[in-house]
Amino acid sequence: MTKKQLRESSDYLKSKGFESPEIGIVLGTGLGKLVDYIESPKIAHYHNIPFFPLATVEFHSGKLIYGTLENKKVVVMLGRFHVYEGYEFDDVTYPIRVMRELGIKKLFISNAAGAINLNFNKGDIMLIEDHINLQGGSPLAFKNVANFGVRFVDMSQPYDHDMGRKIKDIAQRESITLHEGVYASVIGPQLETKAEYRMLKTIGADAVGMSTVPEVIVANHLGLPVVAVSVLTDECDPDNLKPVHIDEIIKVAGETEPKMITLFMELIKEL
């Protein structure tokens, strides 16, 4: 990755009308319907954007959508890149840097995750207040990172407090159950064993998934305030573990999605 590549990616998008978005939004697995609310949408398929990685997993259609949501200009990533698809960390996070290059001032992230905290139920939403990186690597571990910002990025407060506060108020007002907790990010794509769920609980995780943390690290590198929510799609009880199927995860994500959409749309109004 070079600065020139980032500029070419963003110049291409600007030429397609992606002018000065304020907010970037990354939508997780099974969580794409927010884009139906975008007014005057402009679409750029990943395979047409210079230097963009290519989407591989079939339920990710792989496009950036630009337009207006609640009177604010947004750019939405429909389909993200995962390390489990064989991408490098800098591929996974490249779109975040491009959205920053386009000018976004805030980043929203959603994902589908398993509930480790058994006080949480599937179909609930968790505001990520902190995370544990178990992906075994960093999107900042590359030679010329110093050209892009500091190397030793502070992570004492990786998630923006102000947007978190607002989203909690919105949840209360809208009667949406919103937990707060720690998200552990693994590579996958296999789901976890019972022993792994026990370990995740022991080390302080409330939810587990296969994304988000690389993007959040890069957002912090860019000084970009980020808010992230997990849609809890299954309950990871090691003492009573039933097989989990990806179709079920996607189904629960879809059923829970309207609550996530409300949280994000209301938050956009308040920014």
Ligand code: HPA
């Ligand atoms: N692990 C367990 N359950 C899940 C995950 C995961 O990574 N993602 C969604 N549900």
